[in-house]
Amino acid sequence: MIRTASALALVLLATGCGNSGRFVENEEYGTNNQRELILRQTGGSTRDAGFILFGTDRGRDAREGLAASGATGVSVNAYLWRASLETLSFMPLASADPAGGVIITDWYTPPTAGDERFKVTAYVLTRQLRSDGVRVQVFRQVQRNGQWVDAPATGSTGSELEDRVLSRARELRSQTAASGR
Amino acid sequence: MRKILLGTTAVVSAAFGAAVVTPAAAQEAPTVRLGGSIQAYYGYIQQSGQQNDPGTNTLAPGVTGGGVGTTVNGTTAATQSYARLSKNDIITVPALNVQVNGKLANGLTYGGVIEIGFNSIEGRQIGQARASVGRGAAVVDEAYIFLAHPRFGQVRFGDEDGPLGGLMNSGWVTGFGTGGVFGVWENFQTRQAGNRTQTAPGGIGDSSKIVYLSPQFFGFDFGASYAPNYGVLGQTGCPNNVASGYCDRAYAYRGATSVAIPAAGPEFASRRGEYQVAARYRGTFAGVGVSATAGYLGSGVARDLTDANRQVRTLSGLNVWQVGAQASYQGLTVGAAYLVGDFNYFWGNSIRGDRSGEQVTFGASYTAGPITVGANAYSALVAGSSGFAFNSATGALTQSPRGMQRRWGMSVGGNYRLAPGLDLIAEYVHHSIRQQGVDLDSGRAGTQSRSFSDVFIVGSRLAF
Numbered sequence: 001m002i003r004t005a006s007a008l009a010l011v012l013l014a015t016g017c018g019n020s021g022r023f024v025e026n027e028e029y030g031t032n033n034q035r036e037l038i039l040r041q042t043g044g045s046t047r048d049a050g051f052i053l054f055g056t057d058r059g060r061d062a063r064e065g066l067a068a069s070g071a072t073g074v075s076v077n078a079y080l081w082r083a084s085l086e087t088l089s090f091m092p093l094a095s096a097d098p099a100g101g102v103i104i105t106d107w108y109t110p111p112t113a114g115d116e117r118f119k120v121t122a123y124v125l126t127r128q129l130r131s132d133g134v135r136v137q138v139f140r141q142v143q144r145n146g147q148w149v150d151a152p153a154t155g156s157t158g159s160e161l162e163d164r165v166l167s168r169a170r171e172l173r174s175q176t177a178a179s180g181r
Numbered sequence: 182m183r184k185i186l187l188g189t190t191a192v193v194s195a196a197f198g199a200a201v202v203t204p205a206a207a208q209e210a211p212t213v214r215l216g217g218s219i220q221a222y223y224g225y226i227q228q229s230g231q232q233n234d235p236g237t238n239t240l241a242p243g244v245t246g247g248g249v250g251t252t253v254n255g256t257t258a259a260t261q262s263y264a265r266l267s268k269n270d271i272i273t274v275p276a277l278n279v280q281v282n283g284k285l286a287n288g289l290t291y292g293g294v295i296e297i298g299f300n301s302i303e304g305r306q307i308g309q310a311r312a313s314v315g316r317g318a319a320v321v322d323e324a325y326i327f328l329a330h331p332r333f334g335q336v337r338f339g340d341e342d343g344p345l346g347g348l349m350n351s352g353w354v355t356g357f358g359t360g361g362v363f364g365v366w367e368n369f370q371t372r373q374a375g376n377r378t379q380t381a382p383g384g385i386g387d388s389s390k391i392v393y394l395s396p397q398f399f400g401f402d403f404g405a406s407y408a409p410n411y412g413v414l415g416q417t418g419c420p421n422n423v424a425s426g427y428c429d430r431a432y433a434y435r436g437a438t439s440v441a442i443p444a445a446g447p448e449f450a451s452r453r454g455e456y457q458v459a460a461r462y463r464g465t466f467a468g469v470g471v472s473a474t475a476g477y478l479g480s481g482v483a484r485d486l487t488d489a490n491r492q493v494r495t496l497s498g499l500n501v502w503q504v505g506a507q508a509s510y511q512g513l514t515v516g517a518a519y520l521v522g523d524f525n526y527f528w529g530n531s532i533r534g535d536r537s538g539e540q541v542t543f544g545a546s547y548t549a550g551p552i553t554v555g556a557n558a559y560s561a562l563v564a565g566s567s568g569f570a571f572n573s574a575t576g577a578l579t580q581s582p583r584g585m586q587r588r589w590g591m592s593v594g595g596n597y598r599l600a601p602g603l604d605l606i607a608e609y610v611h612h613s614i615r616q617q618g619v620d621l622d623s624g625r626a627g628t629q630s631r632s633f634s635d636v637f638i639v640g641s642r643l644a645f
Binding site (some may be wrong): 004022023024030031032033034035036038039041042043044045046047049050051052053054055056114147169170171173174175176 | 209210211212213214215217219220250274276279280282283294298322323327329330331332334335342346347348349350379382383387394395396398402463464465468469470472509510534535539544553596598600601602604642643644645
């Protein structure tokens with residue numbers, strides 16, 4: 001009983017301290033559900049597979065929206081999407097379309113450079129975790145005579161951000177693989 | 182579309198602890214989804230326990246044939262006649278799933294799962310181990326409600342696995358074949374000597390319970406669960422006015438010692454008050470994903486009423502510590518886990534005075550494109566068949582000194598993914614049980630202290 005109380009106290013203490021907890025998605029837990037196991041191990045998604053009996057098929061909405069926009073008709077890679085969001089989280093977000101895989105930030109002025117600002121558009125292009133699955137475009141403006149005017153961004157900035165996204169996506173995939181069985 | 186965007190933003194903001202969860206969340210009407218899976222496998226099996234008792238065509242199936250006094254290999258058996266088992270079999274494992282998912286405006290997500298299996302022969306790894314019903318009968322396996330909040334974590338209430346029953350374990354590498362030595366090979370086995378159902382996370386059983394799963398803090402998340410007893414679903418299991426051992430809430434009953442290992446039959450076991458706690462760490466170091474889990478599984482036991490008007494505690498409660506770790510890099514995953522404490526095989530309760538059990542498992546898998554290959558193994562040393570005798574007149578429990586039971590198995594296997602939700606599988610499993618002085622093959626003359634099985638499986642599985 002003492003062991004139980006100690007363990008429960010540990011759990012309560014851990015969950016009660018601070019407010020920086022990250023929500024753990026259902027996919028991050030192991031499962032003995034055969035359908036879910038098979039879908040996980042074969043690259044399927046439990047949120048898209050099966051038939052909708054009642055309610056809205058949000059996965060289908062996303063696919064159809066994507067197809068209507070002339071894209072490939074499949075959802076984008078979840079790791080690339082999450083990695084892009086995290087990588088660009090230091091900038092204010094203007095819009096993000098998880099179905100189309102487009103993230104557009106608002107203008108952002110680095111603290112050390114008050115006379116220039118940046119805006120980034122990231123495209124997650126594929127469903128697979130591939131090195132060419134993300135493209136990042138960086139727009140730059142500089143302040144001249146109190147007006148913001150367009151200026152070329154350093155060519156490597158976009159590719160460096162792409163590398164960061166890919167690196168983070170690989171980390172997320174490794175974490176997920178480590179948490180699955 | 183807007184709802185999805187807002188929902189995603191809510192999760193991201195929760196990761197930073199911002200107080201914007203409520204305004205950013207958007208309500209989503211519940212979605213009810215029907216899915217399922219079909220698995221079909223061919224198995225080539227060589228196992229001990231080959232001598233069976235087939236009956237004759239003049240008797241009803243299952244009635245002993247052959248007659249008294251049949252002599253085999255110079256030994257006179259009681260009522261057996263003998264024939265070997267076939268080495269070939271095909272099995273089909275279908276299941277249906279109903280999933281409900283919804284979201285409230287305050288950020289609370291909710292839903293539920295019902296898994297209906299059509300393969301409820303005893304000994305299966307999933308579901309309530311050793312439940313005995315018609316093979317094709319529909320039986321609810323998992324059925325639970327969940328409530329989850331980005332900040333407060335998740336509660337699952339119903340028939341579901343616990344934190345150590347598969348939700349948060351690390352080191353059990355089963356992501357290849359059908360799970361290797363913890364996979365579907367058991368479904369090809371006959372019951373002789375119990376050459377299956379290892380002490381694995383899925384074998385604990387999804388007794389009706391409540392589970393709490395915390396958010397992740399600095400890489401750590403935590404879980405705890407409590408099940409009042411071994412029972413499942415919506416009835417107590419009591420078929421009449423006498424509180425027999427089948428009753429979930431029976432505190433003591435006649436023969437409790439005999440079902441220390443969960444018996445063949447619906448939810449008949451001495452386990453009471455099962456609780457699990459676990460802590461898990463996940464992180465990435467130089468591109469290597471790491472997961473480690475430490476946890477504890479405990480329980481009480483029902484007392485034995487065999488001796489009239491005396492409640493005797495003959496069993497030890499479950500008292501099992503588990504640690505495990507695994508690492509993933511690119512497509513490679515390696516892991517190992519270790520159990521130690523008071524438990525017997527099949528997650529059974531040990532007799533008081535039995536030595537504690539221990540088990541180690543390890544494995545590796547590698548995925549390259551559509552191909553996954555892997556291997557895993559385990560070795561356990563448990564009390565096994567204790568040889569206890571319960572004196573109904575005095576209540577005394579006596580044990581015959583015996584060696585420990587060694588159970589071990591290994592497997593190699595591979596998958597080829599044809600499409601999301603569909604793959605082909607090939608797998609080989611060897612499993613062995615040894616215990617000196619215990620007859621593990623009652624169909625053969627003399628005391629057979631070893632039992633083994635070799636199974637080669639090819640097949641396919643589809644989830645939708």
